[in-house]
Amino acid sequence: MSATAAKRPTALLATLAVATLLVEAAIVYIAVATPADVNLGIVQKIFYFHVGTAFAMLISLVAGAALSGLDLVSPSDRVDAAARACIEVGVVFGAMLLVSGPLWARKSWGMYWTWEPRLTLSLLVVLLAVSVLILRGLAGDSATGRRVGASLAVLAAPASALIHLAVKLWGGNHPSVLQGGGIQSAEMRIAFWMAVAGLLSFAATLVAVRFRSLRLQQRVDALELDLSALALRRAAKGDA
Amino acid sequence: MSVGTTLRLTGALLRKDVRVAARSRETALLVLLFAVLCVLIFAFGFLREGAVAAEVVPGVLWVTLQFASTVALLRLFAAEEEAGALELALRSVAGPAPLFFSKALMQLLFSGMVTALVLPMVLVFFDATRIPLGATLAALALGLVGQALVGTLVSGLMVRVQMRDVLLPLVLYPILTPSLIAGVKVTAISIAGGSTEVIGTWLSLMVVFDAVFVLASPWLYARASTP
Amino acid sequence: MNRRLLTGAALALAICLSAFAAFAEAPAAQDLARYKEESIPGGLLALVAYMAMWALLAGFVGWTLLRQTKVEAALQALEDRIDGGAGR
Numbered sequence: 001m002s003a004t005a006a007k008r009p010t011a012l013l014a015t016l017a018v019a020t021l022l023v024e025a026a027i028v029y030i031a032v033a034t035p036a037d038v039n040l041g042i043v044q045k046i047f048y049f050h051v052g053t054a055f056a057m058l059i060s061l062v063a064g065a066a067l068s069g070l071d072l073v074s075p076s077d078r079v080d081a082a083a084r085a086c087i088e089v090g091v092v093f094g095a096m097l098l099v100s101g102p103l104w105a106r107k108s109w110g111m112y113w114t115w116e117p118r119l120t121l122s123l124l125v126v127l128l129a130v131s132v133l134i135l136r137g138l139a140g141d142s143a144t145g146r147r148v149g150a151s152l153a154v155l156a157a158p159a160s161a162l163i164h165l166a167v168k169l170w171g172g173n174h175p176s177v178l179q180g181g182g183i184q185s186a187e188m189r190i191a192f193w194m195a196v197a198g199l200l201s202f203a204a205t206l207v208a209v210r211f212r213s214l215r216l217q218q219r220v221d222a223l224e225l226d227l228s229a230l231a232l233r234r235a236a237k238g239d240a
Numbered sequence: 241m242s243v244g245t246t247l248r249l250t251g252a253l254l255r256k257d258v259r260v261a262a263r264s265r266e267t268a269l270l271v272l273l274f275a276v277l278c279v280l281i282f283a284f285g286f287l288r289e290g291a292v293a294a295e296v297v298p299g300v301l302w303v304t305l306q307f308a309s310t311v312a313l314l315r316l317f318a319a320e321e322e323a324g325a326l327e328l329a330l331r332s333v334a335g336p337a338p339l340f341f342s343k344a345l346m347q348l349l350f351s352g353m354v355t356a357l358v359l360p361m362v363l364v365f366f367d368a369t370r371i372p373l374g375a376t377l378a379a380l381a382l383g384l385v386g387q388a389l390v391g392t393l394v395s396g397l398m399v400r401v402q403m404r405d406v407l408l409p410l411v412l413y414p415i416l417t418p419s420l421i422a423g424v425k426v427t428a429i430s431i432a433g434g435s436t437e438v439i440g441t442w443l444s445l446m447v448v449f450d451a452v453f454v455l456a457s458p459w460l461y462a463r464a465s466t467p
Numbered sequence: 468m469n470r471r472l473l474t475g476a477a478l479a480l481a482i483c484l485s486a487f488a489a490f491a492e493a494p495a496a497q498d499l500a501r502y503k504e505e506s507i508p509g510g511l512l513a514l515v516a517y518m519a520m521w522a523l524l525a526g527f528v529g530w531t532l533l534r535q536t537k538v539e540a541a542l543q544a545l546e547d548r549i550d551g552g553a554g555r
Contacts, residue, residue, distance in 0.1 A: 151464035166418030
């Protein structure tokens with residue numbers, strides 16, 4: 001019936017397979033092959049996936065803001081759906097980042113949370129992204145609601161840059177993130193890049209799946225509108 | 241539209257807003273009362289018997305101003321929400337830019353009024369009347385401008401959004417963090433007698449903040465609200 | 468179609484989760500001595516971190532699945548409406 005539903009998402013399945021393999025391989029490799037950190041011990045193994053989620057969050061949110069800007073300049077349903085998919089996935093990876101970070105910090109810095117610049121920045125950026133999504137949900141799918149959501153996503157970009165500047169000035173001499181948790185051997189480097197690649201491809205798959213779903217929703221909504229208009233016209237004809 | 245025309249239209253719209261506010265006076269009263277209560281609540285929360293905590297002064301001052309300004313922001317577009325007045329204003333010869341700037345100036349008037357009340361109150365209640373105020377006054381001016389620019393944009397974007405009274409602070413506060421951090425820092429450093437060089441760094445951060453949003457906010461407002 | 472894809476994603480996550488068995492490696496003797504002094508063992512922190520991360524991801528996939536089911540139900544309703552209209 002529907003053209004999109006019948007199309008086999010071969011590329012998506014392939015990405016998913018690659019992502020799964022990479023993540024799986026990375027987990028096994030991290031558990032078996034990488035040595036425990038000289039200073040931190042086994043807890044350092046959080047690091048590989050923690051940094052990967054940070055990359056995935058950053059890339060998704062930057063892409064989401066950029067696509068929102070594009071949608072603001074030349075509105076299109078496709079761009080809108082892509083922007084929303086990116087921001088959603090960015091928020092999920094942001095949540096993963098904010099959960100794994102404090103658990104690692106507990107061991108390496110002796111406390112769950114410090115107002116270290118990068119921590120503060122990620123917390124605020126995730127909060128901003130969440131508020132963009134909530135706003136999108138509450139503003140409705142009207143053209144105005146879409147523009148409002150997109151403007152806010154665009155606004156978040158310079159805001160994040162300024163927050164970064166401010167918290168860096170503010171943070172002063174807190175421990176820097178990579179201190180004591182760096183890459184100390186070739187195995188660690190391999191594991192690190194495997195985890196990063198796996199998480200990035202997983203994020204890409206999720207964005208693609210959400211994008212398809214949102215596009216489908218848009219098409220269903222449009223069809224429902226068409227159908228209602230048609231029914232109205234028929235009813236009017238019947239009356240005449 | 242030329243700069244002169246924009247300025248004239250902004251002035252006209254601002255005069256209208258001031259007149260409306262002067263007639264009803266309810267928003268101003270509401271905001272001022274809220275600010276007073278805010279300072280009182282902080283006093284109850286922070287004052288210890290026998291010891292006055294001078295180190296809480298920056299936080300109390302800036303957080304009170306941020307909260308009270310939010311109340312004003314929620315009422316900023318109240319007159320335009322009725323009877324499609326916002327659409328008419330946007331479609332009129334004025335367009336979005338003068339509307340935005342007049343509302344931002346109106347917000348600045350409100351928050352300036354709040355500051356004129358809150359600053360002496362905090363200084364008196366927290367026994368901080370002897371601290372040097374020069375840098376703090378400069379920071380307040382810059383901070384309120386930044387707050388008005390971002391706040392007017394967010395408030396204007398959310399005119400048609402449900403539950404915006406809850407959503408507005410949720411969106412606004414993370415964006416305002418740099419300005420808030422800088423303001424608190426400037427006041428704290430000048431109370432502690434720190435170097436003017438460090439104060440200068442923070443003040444220049446606030447200047448950058450204002451410069452970014454004096455450009456970004458009207459542009460985004462025009463993009464998001466013109467049909 | 469997307470549903471099958473999502474079921475695949477959920478399955479993939481489950482496989483990833485199962486790999487936690489690999490974490491059950493015995494810590495070296497000198498490590499053990501060092502960790503005895505700590506109140507919170509690092510291995511536990513690492514395990515909790517991994518679990519929480521994958522749980523969040525799995526939650527998102529589950530939520531997506533739910534949304535997808537809803538869209539498909541809406542699509543089905545639409546098709547029924549169109550078929551019904553054509554029959555009239």
